[in-house]
Every structure is written in structure tokens, then in C-alpha cells.
Amino acid sequence: MFNEINHSFSPKIIGEVNDVYVKIVKIKGDKVPWHKHENEDELFYIIEGSLLFEIENQDSFTMNTGDLFIIKKGIKHRVSSNKLCKVMLIENKTTLHTGSVETEITKTIKNQKQQ
Numbered sequence: 001m002f003n004e005i006n007h008s009f010s011p012k013i014i015g016e017v018n019d020v021y022v023k024i025v026k027i028k029g030d031k032v033p034w035h036k037h038e039n040e041d042e043l044f045y046i047i048e049g050s051l052l053f054e055i056e057n058q059d060s061f062t063m064n065t066g067d068l069f070i071i072k073k074g075i076k077h078r079v080s081s082n083k084l085c086k087v088m089l090i091e092n093k094t095t096l097h098t099g100s101v102e103t104e105i106t107k108t109i110k111n112q113k114q115q
Contacts, residue, residue: 002026002047002086011089013113023089027051030080035101036073040092043070049085054078 001024005012008028015022024047034056044051045068053069054060056076063069071077 008084010107016093020090020092021095023091025087025089027079027081027085027087028083030078031104032078032080033101034076034078036076037071037091037095038100039073040095041070041072042095043068043090044079045088045090047086047088049081049083051085051087052080052082054080 001012001014005024005026008026009031011023011025013021013023034054044053044063046063046065048065050065051063052060053063053071054077055071
């Protein structure tokens with residue numbers, strides 16, 4: 001499925017369970033802006049590689065293949081990776097992947113379905 005994703009930072013919806021989407025995304029670089037999700041928690045599961053996770057006013061940490069982390073709603077965060085990292089995300093169907101912050105990497109839910 002990751003072969004269908006041509007660009008980093010471009011989540012692809014691969015399924016849905018009840019009121020959440022299961023997404024995959026490739027991350028390479030540091031284009032994800034500081035953002036938060038006001039009403040939803042977000043789950044990150046590392047399929048392959050390493051991901052630097054930064055949380056405002058806390059020490060950053062590195063997630064590696066097989067690691068899982070849930071960022072709670074309202075917590076400002078960003079992620080990056082020096083090398084290609086493959087990630088699965090579990091998010092509510094209404095979750096915007098860069099929160100209310102719009103940048104060059106921001107994709108609508110519709111665009112995440114059409115890849």
C-alpha cells in the first residue's frame with residue numbers, strides 16, 4: 001500500500017472502523033507544522049523507520065519500528081524524520097492531519113481518500 005503514496009506527508013485512508021479512519025503516511029523531512037487537534041486523540045504506529053516526536057514544553061523522543069503512541073487532544077505537537085518513515089495513523093473521521101494549521105502539506109479528507 002505504501003507504493004501507492006508518491007509524496008511524503010500525504011496521508012492515505014486505507015480503511016475505516018466505526019467512526020475512525022485508518023491511514024498510512026510516509027514521512028521524510030520536517031514539513032509537519034506545530035499543530036494540535038482540539039477534539040480528537042491521534043494514534044501513531046511506526047510500521048518502518050524512526051520518527052522524531054516533539055511535544056510542546058516536553059522533551060522530544062524517537063519512535064522506532066513497532067512503537068505506538070497516542071497524542072491526546074489539545075496537545076501541540078509535530079513529527080519529523082531524517083530518513084523515510086512509514087506510519088499508520090488512527091484518527092477520527094473529522095480529524096484534519098495538520099489541525100487548524102494549513103501549509104503546503106495539508107490535505108483534505110477528500111484528497112486523502114483519492115490517492
